Amino acid sequence: xxxxIEITGLRKTYAAQGNAPAKDALKGVDLTIPSxxxxxLLGPNGAGKSTMINILAGLVNKTAGKVTIWGFDQDVxxxxxxxxxGVMPQELNVDPFFTPRASLEVQAGLYGVPKSERWTDxxxxxxxxxxxxxxxxxxxxxxxxxxxxxxxxxxxxxxxxVLDEPTAGVDITLREMLxxxxxxxxxxxMTIILTTHYLEEAxxxxxxxxxxxxxxxxxRQGTRDLLARADGKxxxxxxxxxxxxxxxxxxxxxxxxxxGRLAISYPPxxxxxxxxxDALRGAGVPIIDxxxxxxxxxxxxxxxxxx
Ligand code: ADP
Ligand code: MG
Numbered sequence: 336x337x338x339x340i341e342i343t344g345l346r347k348t349y350a351a352q353g354n355a356p357a358k359d360a361l362k363g364v365d366l367t368i369p370s371x372x373x374x375x376l377l378g379p380n381g382a383g384k385s386t387m388i389n390i391l392a393g394l395v396n397k398t399a400g401k402v403t404i405w406g407f408d409q410d411v412x413x414x415x416x417x418x419x420x421g422v423m424p425q426e427l428n429v430d431p432f433f434t435p436r437a438s439l440e441v442q443a444g445l446y447g448v449p450k451s452e453r454w455t456d457x458x459x460x461x462x463x464x465x466x467x468x469x470x471x472x473x474x475x476x477x478x479x480x481x482x483x484x485x486x487x488x489x490x491x492x493x494x495x496x497v498l499d500e501p502t503a504g505v506d507i508t509l510r511e512m513l514x515x516x517x518x519x520x521x522x523x524x525m526t527i528i529l530t531t532h533y534l535e536e537a538x539x540x541x542x543x544x545x546x547x548x549x550x551x552x553x554x555r556q557g558t559r560d561l562l563a564r565a566d567g568k569x570x571x572x573x574x575x576x577x578x579x580x581x582x583x584x585x586x587x588x589x590x591x592x593x594x595g596r597l598a599i600s601y602p603p604x605x606x607x608x609x610x611x612x613d614a615l616r617g618a619g620v621p622i623i624d625x626x627x628x629x630x631x632x633x634x635x636x637x638x639x640x641x642x
Contacts, residue, residue, distance in 0.1 A: 336405055339495050339526040340368040340391065345400035347386050347550075360386040362550040363400070368543075370405075370494070373517070373527040375541030375558070377534065383550040384530040385425050388499045391528075392422040405494050418446065421488035425499040425530075427480045431473035435464050435483050438472065439490055446491035458486040461516060478509045485516065496520060498529040502536060514540060566604050570611055572597045573624040581618035584610045598628075 347361040360383045368374045378384050389395035390402060393413065402409040405419035430438060439455045459465050462482035467475060475483065481501070488496060498517070502510045517540070521527050531537055537544055538558060545555040554561070573596050580589055580597075587601040599611055608627070615622060 336370045336494070338367045338403075339370040339372075339405060340366070340528070341401075341403040342366045342387075343401045345387065345390065345402065346398045347383070347390065347395065348398045360550050361390075361397075361400075364547065364550070364552050366545055366552060366555065368526065368528060370526045371521075371524065372542045373521050373529070373540055375537035375544040376528060376530045376547065377532065377537055377544055378530075378547040378553075379532055382547045384547060385499055386550075387547070388422060388497055388528075388530060389424075391420060391497060392424075393417050394422075394424075418491060419493055420495045420497060421491065421493035422497045423481075423484045423488040423499065423501060425503070427477060427484070429472045429475070429480050429483055431471065433472055434467075434469045435459060435472065435475070435479075435486070436468045438483060439486055442487045443490045448491050453490070454492075455490075458489055461489075462486045463512060478505060481505060481509065482512070485513065489520075493525075495526045495528065498527070500530055500532070502531065502533070566602045567600050568603045568608075569598050569600045569628040570608055571626045571628060572599070572615070572620075572622055574615075575621050575623050578620055579618075580620065581614050583614050587611055 343365050345361050345364040345366075346359070349358040349360055351357040364383075364387065376384050376387065386395060390397045391404065393409070393416075402416075404416040407416035407419065409416045433441065436455060436459065439458060440453070443453050443455070456465075459468050462485050464479060464482055464486065467479060472480065472483065485498075485501075488498075496517075498513075501513050505513070517527055517529070529537075529540065541558050543556065544558050544561050546553040571592070576595055577591055583589060583599065584601070584606045586605050587599050589597060589599045592598050601608075601611060612622065612625070
């Protein structure tokens with residue numbers, strides 16, 4: 336399988352409810368996710384990430400478009416397409432009256448996994464819930480619930496694992512446990528899709544990244560290329576007005592702003608601020624004041640939507 340997921344023209348409009356107007360959560364998204372990758376779906380809150388994930392999981396009905404999971408068209412082969420994917424949802428819904436062991440067994444039953452092929456004990460061990468295997472879920476901490484949801488997503492041994500904001504509000508230990516598991520599963524051949532609004536987390540984990548914003552795909556790139564775009568700082572210099580500029584180190588891009596200041600964007604991985612300042616000073620450009628601007632996720636978004 337080359338592509339784990341193929342999405343074309345995906346739309347979702349949530350119907351108006353009470354005072355809330357109808358909402359176009361996805362506005363025609365095309366996206367392919369290669370098999371074997373750790374793929375990051377990024378975007379600010381409300382971008383449409385969970386909507387997309389929940390459509391993949393078969394939990395939300397799409398308004399239009401085509402979704403193919405592991406080669407199975409969701410509308411033509413709903414059962415096979417569902418069997419290929421396991422989803423750890425954003426919401427911490429666990430049945431309070433089931434023990435972790437029972438939850439996993441029930442889930443396995445729902446997916447028609449025969450008793451002989453179940454791996455309940457292994458899963459409990461993997462997520463560190465062996466000691467709580469027979470405790471009521473309502474006694475589990477938030478972190479334990481999240482781990483149980485990870486195990487639940489894996490009972491039917493899906494080819495694709497989807498994690499929706501797995502680390503939102505979790506402590507560092509749980510975060511590391513999650514990422515260790517994700518890396519191991521990926522090394523064993525599983526395709527991983529994760530959503531997050533932490534850019535640095537995606538940088539660390541993902542081979543490829545798609546950014547959605549307001550229900551639209553803004554960009555989809557290999558993480559390195561995306562980082563190269565984000566590899567930009569800006570020196571903003573007050574030179575007392577427009578002056579002739581000398582040649583600047585390669586990679587530096589000068590631009591005069593409307594307020595009369597000189598903004599030089601540069602990749603800090605290749606160019607240092609003092610090289611820029613030396614070049615200006617060497618050419619007699621006055622440096623009355625200088626400020627440094629660093630891009631954050633928001634700037635990356637702005638740049639992406641402009642491109
Ligand atoms: P994300 O996961 O990126 O934060 P969501 O997919 O949850 O974004 O939400 C996308 C948009 O759709 C938001 O404006 C959200 O308020 C809206 N939305 C999500 N779920 C529902 C729903 N069940 N009914 C109505 N609107 C919804
Ligand atoms: Mg979400």
